[in-house]
Amino acid sequence: MQGSRPQLQDLEMRGNYINRHIGSNETQLKELLETLGLTCLEDIVEQAFPSNIVNQEPLKLTEIISESAVFKHLAKMRQNNKVLTSLIGMGYYNTDMPAVIKRNVLENPGWYTAYTPYQAEVSQGRLEALINFQQMIIDLTGMELANSSLLDEATAAAEAMSMSKRLSETTANTFFVDQDCFPQTIAVIKTRACSLGYEIITGPVEKLNEHQNLFGILVQNPDCSGAIKDLTSIVAEARKQSALVTVATDLLSLVLLKPPAAFGADIVVGNTQRFGVPMGYGGPHAAFFATKEAYKRSVPGRIIGVSKDNQDQTAFRLALQTREQHIRRDKATSNICTAQVLLAVIAGFYAVYHGPEGLRMIAGRVHRYTQILAAGLEQLGFQLQTHSYFDTVVVSTPGCAASYLAKAEYAGINLRFIDEDHLGMSLDETSNREIIRKLWRIFAADNAPMPDINLLDELTGECIPNELLRSDPILQHPVFAKYHSETEMMRYMRRLARRDIALDRAMIPLGSCTMKLNAATAMQTISYSSINGLHPFVPLHQAEGYRQLFDELEDMLCDLTGFDAFSFQPNAGSQGEYTGLLVIRKYHEVMGQGQRDICLIPASAHGTNPASASLAGLKVVVLACDDQGNVSLDDLRDKAALYKDTLAAIMITYPSTHGVFEEAFCEICTLVHENGGQVYMDGANFNALVGISRPGKLGADVAHLNLHKTFSIPHGGGGPGAGPIGVGAHLAPYLPDHPVVKGVNRFATEQGTVGTVSAAPWGSASILAISWAYIAMMGAVGLRKATLAAILNANYIAKRLAPHFPILYTGKNGWVAHECIIDCSEFKKTAGVSVDDIAKRLIDYGFHAPTVAFPVADTLMIEPTESESKIEIDRFCDALISIRLEIAEIENGSADLHNNLLHNAPHTHRLLLAEWQLPYSRQQAFFPDNHQHDDKYWPPVGRVDNVYGDRHLICSCPPLSDYE
Structure with a gap:
């Protein structure tokens, strides 16, 4: 009948992104609502929200844009960007992300949808990739310890300033900044110093001895002009004042240059962007922070450490600084709660894939091209301000910089405008002979003969003094030698990814962290x-x-x-x-x-x-x-x-x-x-x-x-x-x-x-x-529906779990918001079971744990988000209810008080190979419900020993035999 035909508007709505983002379909939403005694999603507004916070004005975001329309709109937007060859430098350089890394990491939800590795047992893949990153930084800087990344180079330098003040043995309140540091770094440091009450002095670092009562100094090497400094006298002068020395450096340059540690640097910071991470109009990129082991308890951010599990196997974990803000609050070393893990992983894999010889080839080519470029410019009659450099030169252009800048842009190249008398240019991994020839043509007078690249290559000598060149080997750990073929690299990344639980495998029910769908359509643009x-x-x-x-x-x-x-x-x-x-x-x-x-x-x-x-x-x-x-x-x-x-x-x-x-x-x-x-x-x-x-x-x-x-x-x-x-x-x-x-x-x-x-x-x-x-894809209607669906899911979980676990806090009409907290404190008394035991047992059911012991000790904070379906939410609730029954068996004496499913969790595949001596069955240990049979997640390690890891702190790659 004609009346039963769906209307066009209905068909369009059924096919839109909203219904793909919200996990439950209309039938499932109806079942969720009925469980809570509601008839429609809008009923939640009256049930859960204080009336005085509800917005009564319509939003402007009324139109819903389809996925295909979003893709076209973003394509038009992208076309308004002009991508030239940018040789501006100043900490940002073009690079080649290996396709095997782009496809298997950047575009792989197994990597980009994972959560912060607070639950080490389900994060071993990421943790191994990050310890590779730390090892790379330790090797190239020569320092004893590195963290697992910071937000960017400028904020890392500001963190170094704060750390220098904490560690300083003087009462000084002044921090010296080399005037040849990147301007954005100087600006961030000044902002940070102002709020902390520090005094900043900027000037030529060569005149450091003219300034007294310093608690620290920052020097850039190579500096903003590209010049390579001998830091020996600078460090010696700082030592006289008991001031700590921070060196901001270029990681690729350290493949060829004497590392900062060899000069006695206390802290080394920089950016790993040029290790395969695109410039992205500024980010995101992974900064690095390296220092001496003696300073390990003052390092900002996260450090990955090596420990062991309860089966004496090597295991990785977050060490020392893990969520220290929750312990020390306003006395914390930093407010940093976010690393740049995905970008650090990419940079680390870049080093693993290329290895030491590959990096030497890349760095050597960048440096050699720069020398040839400089020699050609001098042959054309230009004076250079930089004489010992890695990849950057500054050219004197008396009164003509703007003219040459415009000429370069017309030729498709961006140079750095310093002032009307100087231009800077920085070569990179993607630079080639044609770019060099273009640059010569930009600067050459009309009809001037062009320099001969091959001849200049023969005639041009090394511009870096021997005493500033690196003489020690780099990246000697076997991980940097094993995966240079694409086949081996692809398999290595897959092996690591399968060791983790990310959203591509299961719900991650973390309260306060909102692990919702990251749409493939939206991700394509990057x-x-x-x-x-x-x-x-x-x-x-x-x-x-x-x-x-x-x-x-x-x-x-x-x-x-x-x-x-x-x-x-x-x-x-x-x-x-x-x-x-x-x-x-x-x-x-x-x-x-x-x-x-x-x-x-x-x-x-x-x-x-x-x-x-x-x-x-x-x-x-x-x-x-x-x-x-x-x-x-x-x-x-x-x-x-x-x-x-x-x-x-x-x-x-x-x-x-x-x-x-x-x-x-x-x-x-x-x-x-x-x-x-x-x-x-x-x-x-x-x-x-x-x-x-x-x-x-x-x-x-x-x-x-x-x-x-x-x-x-x-x-x-x-x-x-x-x-x-x-x-x-x-x-x-x-x-x-x-x-x-x-x-x-x-x-x-x-x-x-x-x-x-x-x-x-x-x-x-x-x-x-x-x-x-x-x-754009959700629009006002979709965003509102998503909010209500998230709250619906959280309250459904609270309803299902309430007979088994106390729900700690509720608001209006007994409702929670988008997350709920279950109280597990009584189980310590009744069964000797901790909230950590429950979290680890959830791994055997194939789930990442909710947020553990925050904001209240001995609790689990659960947030389902709107992206999870009723099927997955029920699977999670069933797992927790099943675990509650396992606790009950301990409480009534039918399970051993100490040797039980929860205390021994998670159960790894290694137990299958050993004689079974546990007082429960393999079925109970490994397959506690029917959902595990077809796609079992096998935890790669057992319960990680955190205390051992802190007492025996190792933050670099262990022998490869430990991985096997």
Whole structure:
């Protein structure tokens, strides 16, 4: 019958991306709703949300764009970018990502959808790849210890400054920065120093002896002009003052150059971008941080260590610094909570694939081409400012730099404008003879004969003094010698990937971390050269596609949040927190209220909150929480009144860190404003507000958004992240700017901004297209549905688990937000079972554990996200219920109190090869439910011994025999 035919609009809606992003189909959603006594998704708004936070204004994002239309739109956007040969340098260089790595890592969800490796047993593949990265950094820098990556080179240098102050044996408060460091690095250091109260001196490092009372120095080698320095006298002068020496360096240059450790450097930082990671208009890239073993407990970020499991097998784990913010809070060494894992993995694999000989060939070719280029320019009559260099030269162009710059751009090449008398150029892995000839033609007079490359190659000698050349071998571990064929490399990467649990295998139910679908359509864009091939400092007219992307994404986020402006410069959530607080401090300063330095933070807050406040120069005052986990209004009233003259801000996560919509959010904002403070909202849980509530209209003044959580950028095994901040109009003038690219903050006034917080003008620009695509494909309708589906899934889990586990916190009508916390504390008393035992036993069921012991000890925080289907959610709930029955067997004495399924979990394949001596069956150990039979996840190691790993700290590659 005609009346039964589906309408065109219905057919279009059924085929859209929304239905592919939300895991449960309409039938499953109906079943979930019925379980909770609801008839439709919209019923959740009245059930779960405080009425005063619900947005009543329609969003502008009304149109839903299909996946094919998004792809076409992004293609047009990309076409507005002009990808020239950029020889600008300054820490960013073109590179070749080996296709085997691009296809098997960058474009493989087994790598890009994995979570931070807090659960070591299901992260051994990533951890091995990261320890390869650390070994690469240790080898090339010559240092004793390296971490597993930081956000970018500039912020790594700022971390080195803070670490130098912590370790300094002097009372000095001044940090010296070589004037030939990259300008973006100097800018970030000045921003960081200002908030910490350090004094910065910049000048020629050769005149270091003219400055006294220093706690540390930073020198770039090779420096911004390309010059290679002999650091011997510099380090000697620093030693006289008990100042620590940080060397910012180029990793590829260290293949040929004497390493910083040989000069006595204390800390070495830099970027691994040119190890196969595209420039991406600024990121994301993995910075490195290396130092002496004596300083290991002061290193920022994450370190991968070697330990053993309960079967005495080698196992990798996060060591020392793991989530130290949650322990030390505002006394933490850093607020960093995000590494750049995916990019560090790529850089490490680049070294594994090429090996020492391959890297020598690449570095040698770059250096040789640069020497030949320089010799040809001199033959054409030009003077060079750089005489000992690796890949960068500065040419004297008296009064004519702009003319040559324009001529080069016309020829398809970007050079670096230094001033009207000087131009810089940096060659890279992709440079070739044709580029050199083009450069000569740009600088040569009309009809001038061109230099002969072959002849110059014969005649040109080495420009680096012998005493500054490397003499020791590099990358001697067998891992850098085994995988040079594509076949072996492909198999190695597959072996590592299968050792992990990522979203391509199972649900990752982590509370506070939102492990949702990362759509393949949105991910495609990052592989195109018109997105990843741009240098971050190209002229703005070459990046019109990016400007369109920034403008449109900013409009989308302003619409969704109710804020008036966004900055994309913060390249992690922790950076967003820090930046937002700096903006608040700047606002108070401009308003003549510079004394305001108190930051109120709830006791339940994520550990980065107090760490960020301390980093921003604020004093942390802790707010109590009531029995329901909400901010105590009585305590807030008391402390707001007590500090009314010095109150700068409150940091509040909404929904709360306990996974609840606090009824008093608006009242909290009013109380803080009445006492002169600003409201910083941690947007880590914005996944539960999108399309429903707009915090910028409720009283929040600034918030960061975790694009890698709410807006579908992948976690990448612990990074990349993106933490842009949204602000009200009164704060917009103070958003970050940049020393190289002007106009980054279009609202800036003569009163100034907070400065620069990350190396690149728009942070990790290349991945922003992922969030743009996600928002465009979902539209207002889809985003609202996703939020409600996430809350529905969380409450369904709470409903199913409540008869078996206490649900710790609930809000209105007994509902949770998008995550729920189950209390496991009683099992210690009744069965000797810890929350860790439950987490490890879940591995035998094929699941990554929820968030363990945060924000409350002995709990599991569960977040299903909207992307998981009812089938997968039921499978997870069934696993936890089954584990509860296993605990009951211990409680009633039918299972041994010590030798049981939970204490021995996870069960590895090695147990199959040994004589079975456990008091339960193999079936119970390995196949606890019917879901395991067809696609069993075999944990590669047993329970990892964390205490042993810390007592016997090893952070470099063990012998290859240990892997076998």
